[in-house]
Amino acid sequence: MARGDADFIAFAEASSARLQRAAYLLTGDQHQAEEAAQATLVRVYAAWGRVRRKDPYAYARTVLTNLVTDQWRRPMREYATETMPDRQATEDVADVVSKRRWLIGALQALSPRERAVIVLRHFFDASEAEVSRELDLSAGTVKSLNSRALAKLRITVGSVPPLRTETEAGAGL
Numbered sequence: 631m632a633r634g635d636a637d638f639i640a641f642a643e644a645s646s647a648r649l650q651r652a653a654y655l656l657t658g659d660q661h662q663a664e665e666a667a668q669a670t671l672v673r674v675y676a677a678w679g680r681v682r683r684k685d686p687y688a689y690a691r692t693v694l695t696n697l698v699t700d701q702w703r704r705p706m707r708e709y710a711t712e713t714m715p716d717r718q719a720t721e722d723v724a725d726v727v728s729k730r731r732w733l734i735g736a737l738q739a740l741s742p743r744e745r746a747v748i749v750l751r752h753f754f755d756a757s758e759a760e761v762s763r764e765l766d767l768s769a770g771t772v773k774s775l776n777s778r779a780l781a782k783l784r785i786t787v788g789s790v791p792p793l794r795t796e797t798e799a800g801a802g803l
Contacts, residue, residue, distance in 0.1 A: 638678050641686055642671050649694055656698040666701075670694040676754075680764065736786045743767075744779035751776055 649670055653663035670693045674686060681689045737745050746765055750756045751772075758776075762769045 637682055638675055641674075641682075645687055645690060646671060649690060652691070653694055653698065656695070657701075662701070666694060666697050669697055673697075677764075736783055739786065740779050740782060744775050744782070747772055747775040748779045748783070 646667060650663055650667040653666040653670075654660060657663050657666060670690055673693045674681060674690045677689065678686070737748070740748065743765070747761055750761045750764060751758070756764065758769055758772050761767070762772045765772070767775075
């Protein structure tokens with residue numbers, strides 16, 4: 631186990647029921663409450679290194695409240711229709727795997743700090759200030775690492791695996 635995982639497991643076991651009850655009070659729906667509590671624990675785990683020494687439950691409450699509030703701001707709207715919408719074509723698993731391998735290879739070409747900045751900034755949509763706090767770097771360092779890493783990734787974009795055509799996918803090529 632990684633450092634702090636045992637502490638997080640103890641925290642999650644002690645607070646998950648309480649978080650779920652609070653989420654139920656906020657949402658009024660048991661399934662949404664379970665999802666919100668689970669998403670909260672995922673986010674707390676992601677920030678566990680900087681949160682565990684402070685007040686992790688207070689941080690979890692804030693995350694839970696923000697998650698539920700975001701759902702209120704952007705409600706999922708469903709409109710009943712008499713006909714079912716067309717289903718999207720299923721993706722070719724081979725294409726998905728090759729793209730994932732290409733992405734992992736491209737990210738592995740970056741230094742660990744560049745990779746961390748890219749993932750936090752562009753995968754988790756964290757602001758430069760948040761990345762700076764999370765990685766304990768100055769804002770200028772975050773900007774320069776992000777710029778250098780994006781430049782390296784732009785060079786590797788030319789080596790993106792080609793998409794397979796429908797005839798190739800259907801023929802099993």
